[in-house]
Amino acid sequence: MEHVILVRYGEIALKGLNRNFFIELLAKNIRNTLRSVPSAKVKKIQGRLIVDVNDEDLNRAMERVQKVFGIVSISPAIVIDSDIAVIEENAIEQVRSAEDIKTFKITAKRGDKTFPIKSPDLCCRLGEVVLDNVPGVTVDIHNPDLNLWVEVREQTYMYHEFIACNGGLPVGCSGKGALLLSGGIDSPVAGYLMAKRGVEVIGVYFHSFPFTSDRTKEKVIDLAKIMSQYCGKIKLFVVPFTEIQTKIVEMCPDRQTTIIMRRYMMRIAEMIANNEGAKAMITGESLGQVASQTMEGLAATNAVAEMPVFRPLIGFDKTEIVKIAETIGTFETSILPYEDCCTIFVPKHPETRPKVSEMLRSEEKIAEMMVQMMATAVAESEVVTL
Amino acid sequence: MKEIYLDNAATTRVHPQVAEKMMDALVNNYGNPSSLHRLGIRAEQAIKEVRELIAKNLNCQPPEIYFTSGGTEGNNLIIQGVVENKKRNRMRIITSAIEHPSVLDVFTFYENHQIEVIVLGVDTQGYIHLDELEAAMNEDTILVSIMGVNNELGTIQDLKAIGKIVKAVNPKCIFHADFVQGFMKIPVDVRVCLLDALTLSGHKIFGPKGVGAVYIKKGTDIKPLLRGGGQENNMRSGTENVPGIVGFGEAIRLRKDSFSDEFEVIRSLRTAFINELEAKIDDIKINGDPNGSPYVLNVSFNRVRGEVLLHSLEARGIFVSTGSACSSHKKEKQYVLKAIGLAEEYKEGTIRISFSKDITKDDVNTSVEAIAQAVNSLRLLVKPNKNR
Numbered sequence: 001m002e003h004v005i006l007v008r009y010g011e012i013a014l015k016g017l018n019r020n021f022f023i024e025l026l027a028k029n030i031r032n033t034l035r036s037v038p039s040a041k042v043k044k045i046q047g048r049l050i051v052d053v054n055d056e057d058l059n060r061a062m063e064r065v066q067k068v069f070g071i072v073s074i075s076p077a078i079v080i081d082s083d084i085a086v087i088e089e090n091a092i093e094q095v096r097s098a099e100d101i102k103t104f105k106i107t108a109k110r111g112d113k114t115f116p117i118k119s120p121d122l123c124c125r126l127g128e129v130v131l132d133n134v135p136g137v138t139v140d141i142h143n144p145d146l147n148l149w150v151e152v153r154e155q156t157y158m159y160h161e162f163i164a165c166n167g168g169l170p171v172g173c174s175g176k177g178a179l180l181l182s183g184g185i186d187s188p189v190a191g192y193l194m195a196k197r198g199v200e201v202i203g204v205y206f207h208s209f210p211f212t213s214d215r216t217k218e219k220v221i222d223l224a225k226i227m228s229q230y231c232g233k234i235k236l237f238v239v240p241f242t243e244i245q246t247k248i249v250e251m252c253p254d255r256q257t258t259i260i261m262r263r264y265m266m267r268i269a270e271m272i273a274n275n276e277g278a279k280a281m282i283t284g285e286s287l288g289q290v291a292s293q294t295m296e297g298l299a300a301t302n303a304v305a306e307m308p309v310f311r312p313l314i315g316f317d318k319t320e321i322v323k324i325a326e327t328i329g330t331f332e333t334s335i336l337p338y339e340d341c342c343t344i345f346v347p348k349h350p351e352t353r354p355k356v357s358e359m360l361r362s363e364e365k366i367a368e369m370m371v372q373m374m375a376t377a378v379a380e381s382e383v384v385t386l
Numbered sequence: 387m388k389e390i391y392l393d394n395a396a397t398t399r400v401h402p403q404v405a406e407k408m409m410d411a412l413v414n415n416y417g418n419p420s421s422l423h424r425l426g427i428r429a430e431q432a433i434k435e436v437r438e439l440i441a442k443n444l445n446c447q448p449p450e451i452y453f454t455s456g457g458t459e460g461n462n463l464i465i466q467g468v469v470e471n472k473k474r475n476r477m478r479i480i481t482s483a484i485e486h487p488s489v490l491d492v493f494t495f496y497e498n499h500q501i502e503v504i505v506l507g508v509d510t511q512g513y514i515h516l517d518e519l520e521a522a523m524n525e526d527t528i529l530v531s532i533m534g535v536n537n538e539l540g541t542i543q544d545l546k547a548i549g550k551i552v553k554a555v556n557p558k559c560i561f562h563a564d565f566v567q568g569f570m571k572i573p574v575d576v577r578v579c580l581l582d583a584l585t586l587s588g589h590k591i592f593g594p595k596g597v598g599a600v601y602i603k604k605g606t607d608i609k610p611l612l613r614g615g616g617q618e619n620n621m622r623s624g625t626e627n628v629p630g631i632v633g634f635g636e637a638i639r640l641r642k643d644s645f646s647d648e649f650e651v652i653r654s655l656r657t658a659f660i661n662e663l664e665a666k667i668d669d670i671k672i673n674g675d676p677n678g679s680p681y682v683l684n685v686s687f688n689r690v691r692g693e694v695l696l697h698s699l700e701a702r703g704i705f706v707s708t709g710s711a712c713s714s715h716k717k718e719k720q721y722v723l724k725a726i727g728l729a730e731e732y733k734e735g736t737i738r739i740s741f742s743k744d745i746t747k748d749d750v751n752t753s754v755e756a757i758a759q760a761v762n763s764l765r766l767l768v769k770p771n772k773n774r
Contacts, residue, residue: 210697249767 186284436635540682549580
């Protein structure tokens with residue numbers, strides 16, 4: 001008897017002729033997440049993926065597979081020969097070994113039409129042998145404590161647990177996006193949500209030592225590592241930003257520094273995105289959350305970008321964002337109390353209604369030197385792959 | 387780039403001779419002191435020697451010394467051990483507002499347990515007001531815990547005067563001092579100061595982390611934190627950290643005859659440091675008492691963020707801290723500076739420089755030069771009134 005994980009994919013089944021592409025991608029992502037579980041093998045069967053895994057690795061493998069986008073639900077299952085005697089024996093054993101149940105139901109599906117017993121007949125037959133052989137249980141077809149699924153194909157799969165997963169699309173099917181990662185609560189959640197829609201995420205973090213400590217950098221790396229459980233491999237660019245930031249603070253009006261800084265971050269992120277073949281940028285901005293995230297503030301930062309900027313959190317409240325961050329496990333790391341580049345240098349009275357034209361005027365003095373400085377920052381970025 | 391380590395109040399680098407002795411204990415003197423065979427006896431002998439050494443330096447008896455895992459455990463053992471042992475209807479415990487978190491947090495924990503907790507304020511230099519202490523003392527007071535040397539400011543409390551006041555009002559009240567920053571830097575006599583308990587730690591004096599000791603006066607009722615094998619005369623169960631204790635002992639041995647001379651050397655370093663700083667940088671404030679512990683220098687720079695200054699200095703190979711390393715995990719980071727009433731504009735820009743015998747006059751010059759450069763360039767980025 002073998003143990004497997006049955007993997008059900010939802011939305012991708014609808015994608016017409018591209019279906020195979022999506023399924024192959026999903027299989028590849030599952031294989032990647034199971035690299036550390038050597039016994040696991042991913043196979044395709046009709047309408048499902050199957051992960052073959054050693055008994056002792058089952059829980060670890062399930063934990064990892066659950067986090068892969070594009071999966072609706074998974075079930076740990078046993079695989080047995082499609083032989084009625086074997087099926088009966090295992091059905092009895094499954095119900096017998098279930099703890100704390102009084103009622104059960106058999107849901108049999110005959111996928112393999114060469115199997116001689118039709119689905120409804122198989123339900124009845126298995127129900128009967130279980131009743132005869134397991135004392136103390138009765139049948140309840142409406143609300144059973146245990147619903148034992150029996151799928152008869154070339155081999156037969158038996159399972160009773162459905163573990164809901166995160167849905168979405170397989171990462172990579174929607175192209176690549178550059179996520180501006182700050183170390184706060186929001187940006188990892190934004191990256192997670194876009195990965196859920198199939199975006200392969202690369203991270204861009206602006207490091208302003210000594211204004212942000214090396215601990216902040218470690219924290220961002222830790223965050224990317226947590227995200228990679230969902231997003232797959234993440235290439236993180238650590239951009240040295242001190243000189244640019246200092247220059248902005250030195251040369252530009254105090255109340256505009258935050259917005260101008262963000263405009264340069266956007267420009268640099270776009271340069272990296274282009275180098276990496278990314279087609280969009282992703283930020284954790286949420287409308288009105290801070291002074292720079294007013295509609296005018298967003299417009300002012302948006303104006304420097306040629307590629308689309310995805311802001312999946314735009315309509316989210318902080319509490320909603322925190323809830324997701326807690327679920328995906330980034331929250332605890334995000335709230336570690338180190339300075340990040342957004343909290344330091346915050347002017348006392350930041351501009352909340354910036355105009356693009358005013359920004360351009362303020363940037364005039366530095367625009368020329370920034371061309372070189374930005375190129376240097378991109379070239380000197382440290383790349384960490386997680 | 388030469389590293390200049392000015393964070394010795396956080397921890398110190400283990401002395402090579404200490405490391406050597408510890409290595410020997412790890413590899414050769416590996417027996418369990420509780421074992422009946424000779425390897426056990428040999429290990430027991432090693433810690434007995436350290437116990438005697440500490441006792442001699444505090445002017446107490448060896449059985450009054452108990453080994454712990456360090457300052458935090460020592461403070462917890464004394465405070466919890468006293469409070470948990472006395473189940474009376476009315477209890478009062480007194481401490482100061484600038485204690486280490488391992489004292490202050492235990493006190494505030496008891497605030498919710500029908501115990502009257504009094505936290506004495508301090509003056510601008512960090513001294514408690516003795517008359518306030520006297521007024522706070524009463525028959526119900528079971529414990530007074532006042533630190534000997536403050537870890538952030540270097541303020542040295544007058545333990546002798548405090549002991550006198552405590553015992554005059556209530557001879558049964560237990561008087562404890564956290565002496566982690568003072569041990570082997572300034573002398574203390576537990577009999578003269580009328581102390582019932584004292585907390586010590588190894589890693590502030592070039593010994594290893596994870597080892598410390600408490601003095602508990604004979605006959606003082608303390609309930610142990612840990613139960614088990616009954617080591618340390620039932621006060622602290624758990625197999626003794628033999629290599630740690632041996633290292634602690636060696637660190638003490640290396641200092642015991644020289645620390646009063648060292649005190650003067652460090653004092654002149656600190657004075658030079660202050661003079662240089664004041665000459666090179668304007669708008670600064672030296673916190674604490676100029677006559678406090680010379681090992682600690684707490685200084686505030688207006689218009690600079692302490693944490694940013696710390697990182698700029700780190701880039702120049704100079705290591706300092708903002709406040710104490712132990713409270714950098716806490717939300718309310720600056721309670722000590724708040725307690726001495728430091729003005730808001732200085733509070734944010736505070737760093738702590740803490741010296742050791744390894745710091746030279748050249749190091750002082752290099753450090754001050756680096757601080758001046760960093761402060762002056764950081765200040766350029768702060769534009770209080772531009773474009774408003």
